[in-house]
Amino acid sequence: MLRLVSSASKPSSAGVLAKVVVAPSSSRSSRRTFSSTTAKKADITLTVDGKEVTVPQGSALIQACEAAGATIPRFCYHDRLAIAGNCREGVMEFLLANHPLDCPICDQGGECDLQDQSMRYGADRTRFHEISGKRAVEDKDLGPLVKTSMNRCIQCTRCVRFANEVAGVEELGTTGRGNDMQIGTYVAKTMNSELSGNVVDLCPVGALTSKPYAFHARPWELKHTDSVDVLDAVGSNIRVDSRGLVVMRVQPRPNDDVNEEWISDKTRYAYDGLRFQRLTVPLVKQGDRFVTVSWEDALASVADGLVRSGAKGDEIKAIAGHLADTESLVALKDLLNRLGSDNTALDHVGGHAAPVHAVDVRSNYLFNSTIPGVEQADVILLVGTNPRHEAAVLNSRIRKSWLHTTLEVGLIGERVDTTYGYDYLGADAKALADFVAGKGEFAKKFKEAKRPLIIVGSSLVEHPDGAAIFNALAKFTEANKEKLITPEWNGFSVLQRAASRAAAYDIGFVPSKKASSTKPKFVYLLNADEVNPKDIPEDAFVVYQGHHGDLGAQLADVVLPGAAYTEKGMTWVNTEGRAQLGRAAVPPPGASREDWKIIRALSEIVGTPLPYDDILSLRDRMWEISPTLLRYDSLEPTSVDVALTGLKALAAGTANAKVTGEPIKKPIDNFYQTDPISRASVTMAQCTRAFVKGEDYGFSELSNASEAAFA
Amino acid sequence: MSLLRLCQQAVRQQTAARAACVATRNHATDSNIPQTTEQKQDAAITEAPQRDVVAADIVSGAPKELRHRVVRIFQPTRSTTQSGSGKSNRWRIDWDILPGAGRWENPLMGWASSADYMQGTRLSFRTKEDAIHFAEKQGWDYYVAATEIKRIPPKNYAENFLYKPDKLRLIRTK
Numbered sequence: 023m024l025r026l027v028s029s030a031s032k033p034s035s036a037g038v039l040a041k042v043v044v045a046p047s048s049s050r051s052s053r054r055t056f057s058s059t060t061a062k063k064a065d066i067t068l069t070v071d072g073k074e075v076t077v078p079q080g081s082a083l084i085q086a087c088e089a090a091g092a093t094i095p096r097f098c099y100h101d102r103l104a105i106a107g108n109c110r111e112g113v114m115e116f117l118l119a120n121h122p123l124d125c126p127i128c129d130q131g132g133e134c135d136l137q138d139q140s141m142r143y144g145a146d147r148t149r150f151h152e153i154s155g156k157r158a159v160e161d162k163d164l165g166p167l168v169k170t171s172m173n174r175c176i177q178c179t180r181c182v183r184f185a186n187e188v189a190g191v192e193e194l195g196t197t198g199r200g201n202d203m204q205i206g207t208y209v210a211k212t213m214n215s216e217l218s219g220n221v222v223d224l225c226p227v228g229a230l231t232s233k234p235y236a237f238h239a240r241p242w243e244l245k246h247t248d249s250v251d252v253l254d255a256v257g258s259n260i261r262v263d264s265r266g267l268v269v270m271r272v273q274p275r276p277n278d279d280v281n282e283e284w285i286s287d288k289t290r291y292a293y294d295g296l297r298f299q300r301l302t303v304p305l306v307k308q309g310d311r312f313v314t315v316s317w318e319d320a321l322a323s324v325a326d327g328l329v330r331s332g333a334k335g336d337e338i339k340a341i342a343g344h345l346a347d348t349e350s351l352v353a354l355k356d357l358l359n360r361l362g363s364d365n366t367a368l369d370h371v372g373g374h375a376a377p378v379h380a381v382d383v384r385s386n387y388l389f390n391s392t393i394p395g396v397e398q399a400d401v402i403l404l405v406g407t408n409p410r411h412e413a414a415v416l417n418s419r420i421r422k423s424w425l426h427t428t429l430e431v432g433l434i435g436e437r438v439d440t441t442y443g444y445d446y447l448g449a450d451a452k453a454l455a456d457f458v459a460g461k462g463e464f465a466k467k468f469k470e471a472k473r474p475l476i477i478v479g480s481s482l483v484e485h486p487d488g489a490a491i492f493n494a495l496a497k498f499t500e501a502n503k504e505k506l507i508t509p510e511w512n513g514f515s516v517l518q519r520a521a522s523r524a525a526a527y528d529i530g531f532v533p534s535k536k537a538s539s540t541k542p543k544f545v546y547l548l549n550a551d552e553v554n555p556k557d558i559p560e561d562a563f564v565v566y567q568g569h570h571g572d573l574g575a576q577l578a579d580v581v582l583p584g585a586a587y588t589e590k591g592m593t594w595v596n597t598e599g600r601a602q603l604g605r606a607a608v609p610p611p612g613a614s615r616e617d618w619k620i621i622r623a624l625s626e627i628v629g630t631p632l633p634y635d636d637i638l639s640l641r642d643r644m645w646e647i648s649p650t651l652l653r654y655d656s657l658e659p660t661s662v663d664v665a666l667t668g669l670k671a672l673a674a675g676t677a678n679a680k681v682t683g684e685p686i687k688k689p690i691d692n693f694y695q696t697d698p699i700s701r702a703s704v705t706m707a708q709c710t711r712a713f714v715k716g717e718d719y720g721f722s723e724l725s726n727a728s729e730a731a732f733a
Numbered sequence: 734m735s736l737l738r739l740c741q742q743a744v745r746q747q748t749a750a751r752a753a754c755v756a757t758r759n760h761a762t763d764s765n766i767p768q769t770t771e772q773k774q775d776a777a778i779t780e781a782p783q784r785d786v787v788a789a790d791i792v793s794g795a796p797k798e799l800r801h802r803v804v805r806i807f808q809p810t811r812s813t814t815q816s817g818s819g820k821s822n823r824w825r826i827d828w829d830i831l832p833g834a835g836r837w838e839n840p841l842m843g844w845a846s847s848a849d850y851m852q853g854t855r856l857s858f859r860t861k862e863d864a865i866h867f868a869e870k871q872g873w874d875y876y877v878a879a880t881e882i883k884r885i886p887p888k889n890y891a892e893n894f895l896y897k898p899d900k901l902r903l904i905r906t907k
Binding site for chain 2: 077078079080081082085088093096097099100101102104105106107130133134135138179182183185186187192193194195196222223226241246248259261265266267273274275276277278279283394424425428442443591603605606607608609610615616654655656
């Protein structure tokens with residue numbers, strides 16, 4: 023049942039409402055403390071089908087009916103898009119006059135609004151006897167992700183509204199009027215947006231369907247598994263649709279606290295990477311080649327390698343990568359600590375040492391404002407981050423707020439296209455110093471803001487000036503604590519970009535100072551595929567545990583095959599610190615195993631058995647470390663005092679940092695290939711060609727061949 | 734019938750009076766199962782909290798291994814491909830897949846085979862409480878997944894024509 027609540031975003035989401043609410047907040051702002059919530063809206067009670075419902079003022083009638091449990095058939099109306107009012111759509115027969123009756127060969131068949139509604143409300147025979155036949159429209163090429171079949175288009179304009187409002191693609195639009203109206207990009211152009219896959223879901227008919235998924239499966243054959251995405255740190259809720267042993271597609275799962283109902287194209291389409299380059303059997307390097315061995319032999323050769331390498335204490339090093347789940351991180355840290363090592367490093371530039379913000383206080387490395395909270399900010403400063411590529415779904419929230427409120431955005435770092443306008447402050451630590459000193463137009467806007475927000479990029483931890491920048495930001499936040507750190511609002515947010523990072527910081531998967539300067543003799547790579555091979559000593563014994571034969575496996579002496587995120591039900595902590603439970607949709611291929619079990623088995627062989635035998639007792643151990651790891655789907659806010667203590671510690675810890683003045687670079691050059699799964703994906707490779715390199719990706723397929731040939 | 738009663742009796746740990754009552758009823762039927770000696774109860778042992786749950790798993794014939802698997806009680810979310818919210822009101826119970834060899838590709842036909850006898854089972858309930866009651870009755874460990882969070886702001890056609898004082902931020906190509 024739909025529960026209508028008043029908008030969590032700023033109060034101009036509705037026409038009538040806006041006048042009522044915006045006016046007092048701007049003219050009499052002095053009277054309203056900034057901590058007050060949105061003004062109380064009048065509720066309206068009305069009777070639908072004899073049932074009384076109460077909805078907030080300004081709601082549409084269709085929303086009230088929905089709240090009363092009476093669903094009105096709709097095509098153009100969508101909860102998350104502006105209202106179009108293409109009302110002629112309401113007449114089924116008009117729609118079907120021009121809609122091809124090709125449901126048996128249409129990918130939307132089985133999950134099509136038009137199909138369902140014509141089954142329910144439509145006529146059972148046609149009165150359509152036009153000699154000229156049905157309207158024919160040329161198909162458009164929107165790139166390697168979205169397949170078009172424009173004959174089927176019913177011109178609901180949901181895709182255009184999505185492109186305009188959410189994705190920020192102004193190229194997609196309509197031309198012509200009435201029967202001749204067409205959706206397209208005016209000139210042959212691909213739909214270059216990292217959220218473009220969502221138009222496939224939005225399309226109520228089969229005009230826009232998924233190109234990689236075309237003709238692969240039918241919706242009723244698929245098994246749905248609710249899970250969590252791990253290809254960025256947002257933790258988008260997804261539904262993994264599988265058939266047999268294969269993941270057929272990934273769909274978003276609505277959750278207004280995280281991803282609304284959008285997911286990025288990488289989340290949606292990188293699933294074919296799960297089929298390629300997989301590690302399915304344990305491998306041991308003999309000479310210059312890998313030899314397949316049994317699990318027993320592989321684990322024995324790891325234990326043997328540990329002894330032969332002579333590694334003692336901190337010389338045993340573990341590096342945890344982007345896709346390591348929380349359970350295996352905990353198990354690996356416990357194992358290393360039991361072996362007497364504190365050398366638990368992370369897989370990023372400078373990850374061999376503890377991060378500059380330290381991990382003692384959670385609010386120093388989490389996205390404290392929360393993802394929905396971004397919409398409450400009235401000025402946002404982005405420092406060293408491009409949310410469009412690091413957290414595409416979050417970026418759409420900033421755009422939404424920017425469109426509907428007077429939000430101002432400033433950026434320090436490399437110039438990027440963010441889909442919203444911003445004031446560019448500079449590329450280095452000096453620009454930040456100027457901002458802190460109050461120089462420039464934007465600093466003034468920031469001072470006047472009621473709910474200012476600073477979003478700090480995760481790449482700053484890797485930057486030589488990272489310490490200095492964090493120092494400046496911590497001092498600035500502390501100095502402006504009456505606005506930035508209040509019981510209702512924490513405006514200092516760090517945006518992580520790796521799914522495992524927040525969990526790794528939470529459990530303290532960082533090396534001690536002594537350990538970070540020790541030269542390792544034994545290196546354990548857990549899903550670590552971003553390592554610089556030069557950082558691993560030549561004579562060290564290297565073990566790789568992970569699911570893809572990417573960079574890390576090449577460096578290894580022993581390869582232990584683990585499970586990918588669709589194959590294990592594990593805990594993931596997103597950038598806000600929100601723990602979410604993923605679920606296994608398909609079994610891991612071949613002899614690969616769940617990662618924590620591999621580490622548990624290895625601990626037995628190296629002679630320091632870990633004290634947990636099943637996932638429940640491992641989660642008990644996680645509870646001991648931090649209860650937040652198991653409080654699923656909820657957030658544990660940091661109190662003002664603790665947050666300020668954390669900032670003080672951060673400022674003190676980075677007090678001696680020198681500024682080199684090196685410009686900040688964006689950490690992600692190619693949004694489509696950031697991890698072993700997306701690097702193994704054919705679809706992501708095509709996206710890279712079409713959108714990143716701008717190559718004329720396979721336009722021939724649709725524009726030259728007939729539809730029958732393509733089918 | 735009387736067997737089921739006996740089982741109920743064993744699990745519930747009834748008070749002496751009620752147990753006696755049930756025992757008499759058992760006696761009245763032509764059951765040849767000997768009466769249990771429920772009457773003597775040790776006051777020193779604290780009783781488990783009484784639950785009004787029929788322990789169906791004792792007589793259901795379900796394999797014991799099923800009790801080692803945690804079930805998930807959840808409400809399916811709306812499918813994003815369609816507007817209708819059908820089937821998202823019910824509560825469902827499902828099982829995690831079996832790790833390892835729970836599924837394989839059948840060499841004969843290439844279809845998916847499974848050793849997991851619960852993989853095709855789909856249980857739907859009207860309410861969360863019904864689902865929890867059922868899981869308790871079967872003796873399954875369960876957890877309840879959080880429901881979908883919906884925050885849909887009021888929508889209004891007039892918003893399309895709102896005057897914005899500053900620079901135009903939204904370019905409409907509809």
